[in-house]
Amino acid sequence: MDLTNIFMIAAIMVAIVLAVAExxxxxxxxxxxxxxxxxxxxxxxxxxxxxxxxxxxxxxxLMAGFIAGLTASGTFDLLKAAKKEGEQ
Structure with a gap:
């Protein structure tokens, strides 16, 4: 098992994590x-x-879920910063 498979699984889970978190x-x-x-x-x-x-x-x-959670939180922070930048 290499990291490529873990990252591919995590990429699929990111959308689910973003939706549930929102x-x-x-x-x-x-x-x-x-x-x-x-x-x-x-x-x-x-x-x-x-x-x-x-x-x-x-x-x-579990590692793929952890990576998906970190990615989702980074995406959330990125969207928040973009929204804040757009308001100015």
Whole structure:
């Protein structure tokens, strides 16, 4: 197993993590400073949920979920900065 497969799995999970994080943020009114932590936790949870559907071992799916959560939180911060820049 090489890192390419892990990153490909994580890339697929990023959309799921972004969507779930946005729904949780709007539903429970989560402060934006906690969104990176929430994104990583959601990513790990999504990796855990996807594990029975895949042929990979548990630690690989958890690592892919962790990477997806980090990517989603970076995307969230990037979109927030772009929105702030557009307002000026």
């Amino acid at each position: 729904v949780l943020k709007k539903t429970f009114n989560i402060n934006t400073q906690y969104m990176p932590i929430a994104s990583v936790a959601i990513g790990i949870f999504v990796g855990l949920l996807c594990w029975p559907l895949s042929e990979y071992q548990l630690y690989i799916m």
